[in-house]
Amino acid sequence: MCDRKLIIGIGIGMIISSVVMTGVKINANYDKSVIEQKARDLGMQYPDEMRVIRDKEAKTK
Known part of the structure; x- marks a missing residue:
């Protein structure tokens, strides 16, 4: 019985x-x-606004 009231309440709320x-x-x-x-x-x-750092460049600097 409680489930039926819950489903009716949800239905009325949706309407x-x-x-x-x-x-x-x-x-x-x-x-x-x-x-x-x-x-x-x-x-x-x-x-194209972002700067790309490569591993080789980062290690040499």
Whole structure:
């Protein structure tokens, strides 16, 4: 009996949440430059901006 109440509760919660979310409009119109700037603020780097250290060069210096 307890399992049945749990499943009914989960079902009612899903129905209520889907009704609430139908009224929410997600606006995700970001410019490429805005996305790139946010990524750079978080530490993104392009591969051509990174310095590669090779083992032979590191041992000779």
